[in-house]
Amino acid sequence: MSALRRDLAVALVATGDELVEGRHVDTNSSVIARALIDAGFEPRRFTVLGDDEDELVRTLVELAREHGAIVLTGGLGPTLDDVTRHAAARAAGVELVQDEAVLADLRAMFDRRGRTFSEANARQAMFPRGAHVLPNPNGTAAGFALEIGGALLCALPGPPREMRPMLVDHALPRITARVVGLPCVERRLFHLFGLPESAFADRAGDWMARGANPLVGVTASGGRLSVSVRAEASTRADAQRVCAARGAEIRTRFAEWIFSEDEPDLAAVVGRELIARNITVTLAESCTGGLAAERLTRTPGISAVFELGFVTYANRAKVELLGVDPALLAAHGAVSSQVAAAMARGAAERSGARLAASITGIAGPGGATPEKPVGLVHIGISADGVVTTEERRFLDLGRDLIRDFATNTVFDLLRRALVRLPRDSGAPTR
């Protein structure tokens, strides 16, 4: 964080009964905060209020005293419980006036869609006097920017797909233009798999100390770590240099675990690499029940390398669809490295794919034995006919999290197999 400069301090406000009643979670403020930080600002406080005009007036006046800017989302709709335009006008001590250009645009939009334009809709053309209209190409709610007691209020619509472009194209440029000597901020992200958060913190040492510049931060989810580097300097070049230097150290120190520098989704990284290298893949899933296939097929264009997947939940399915030897199942049980290997081999053979992964495990809550507790997972990988297996024992954090960890592990193992797979091993086996 930068020094305590009021002009860099920003307050975020979200309005709506559905927010303060807990029916919707305000995710806009987090998105806006990240964008502000990247631009060199310091988000200090989020406030969530119901559709209460008096409360909003009071809050805006108070926040304007201590912040250089206020970014507000919500309350710009056509109905009476949309109080943002009235509250902003009262907080600034101005009246509401009609914007003829916006009114004409709204009428034209309604005409194009064959909808009747009502008095209520005309409310969306009212703005506090002196406000700059922020256009909304994705909806009927135009935003506005308005000075309130030395702070710039930017009021944006609540729907994220309308809010985001308005933030980037109109609000941020206006907020930035008012500030002299804005620090230049550079940011990089690294995505890791398989390293515990505490182990990262131990190795990162004082990189993560509050106020450090560059500052390293980390968040963990499902075995993945997202590591951010944020560097601040008075020139863009200096910030880039400082950020790049710390980034290079991270690359060296954590090379073993980094799977991406831009894409946080391990399945997407694997999917894109498979497509780029034209390597076919299949999946044979037991305890994850289709989760790995679902994640992989989120990648557009994956059909070029993924023809089919198997959800073989029952033993009979493993035998019939994958050709697993019933004797193996009888001798070792379905959750075993032997069966994981046979599933991967069978999936590769029956699909003809160069890469195959299998997952068999105990996601709970039932099915555990003293030797095979909830969280035990065996994964098989077949790469050009060479089969390897891995065993993992995840904490029993519940069925959903075990399946999430197992699926991420599969994609990490596929990624590592992919690195080793020769580029020139020729056509798929069929």
Add this chain to the structure above:
Amino acid sequence: MSALRRDLAVALVATGDELVEGRHVDTNSSVIARALIDAGFEPRRFTVLGDDEDELVRTLVELAREHGAIVLTGGLGPTLDDVTRHAAARAAGVELVQDEAVLADLRAMFDRRGRTFSEANARQAMFPRGAHVLPNPNGTAAGFALEIGGALLCALPGPPREMRPMLVDHALPRITARVVGLPCVERRLFHLFGLPESAFADRAGDWMARGANPLVGVTASGGRLSVSVRAEASTRADAQRVCAARGAEIRTRFAEWIFSEDEPDLAAVVGRELIARNITVTLAESCTGGLAAERLTRTPGISAVFELGFVTYANRAKVELLGVDPALLAAHGAVSSQVAAAMARGAAERSGARLAASITGIAGPGGATPEKPVGLVHIGISADGVVTTEERRFLDLGRDLIRDFATNTVFDLLRRALVRLPRDSGAPTR
């Protein structure tokens, strides 16, 4: 919402740099707000702050003036950036004192886990003088309840799995006990599929007007609507009566779309019904790539009725795994009612399941033609050998949302097929 009684007004606060920097979204406040509303309180304002002790002190003092209670999450950890205990003590004008019982518990917990107890850990046994400790069976961070200027502050840990039990078992009872004449609130939920939100609002009329009692609210996601009824009265019996009456009206007016009164997950409703009636099921997925199987297999115990699923992304997979006639694919294309029917029939035959569902569609962004736009989905259902198909044209809201809508539609069709399936149609077909 009830009348403007200060003793019923509650403020929620969440602290943490990761929140105000947008790296994590505060979901705790929404959970707490819903619990408070159900208990008859009125959440008025959420505030999110960084790990800034001075800001937190000032905020607590201000909020205590206008609210009967403040529920705060976060900042109870052992490190120096955990400022909640210090800030609360300063806001109340008291010092921090060590709680010997909590200290002994912490030492014992560390001993059991074979971890070294450090000076930092002892911080978690410090509480503002006069605070009541709120026990945490799920972690090291005990919470506390403390009077600040006439308001009760309840400080809870940030991790949801530690926060929730402490909220329900300790914080809510303390907040409730201070209030005289708390209105009795009854709440019911209804989960619907297939009705647009605007159509619900039209039919619900003034049930949804602000301040109505009972009050009906609705939230929409992926084709599903969650409809809540909230009734408030001075006695429990009256609240229950009012709530039940509106509930009965909803059941009558929306019977066609209601799939559950408690479980919001359509796949879980279907999964449990399949298990309860011992009806076997299989899935053959193209555009959803395993998403339906993944959702279905989230239900514990589903292995009793779900043996296997097919992810048949490519035409060849539809032919080889499901026995779809290549001539059908050539004549109608993979996204057609004919192929959907053949997929469902093949999946039922090859798995031996009584119920089978198939999904084939265009999730985008590629693959569309003028006749077959992104969002076109064909679904086949085979029930005891009788095959039906449905066509849906979803808006192009992006690949993920189209897959979500398609999957929810499959489970809605399975649910309807299940209602019609005779209980006594005997054993599975194999």
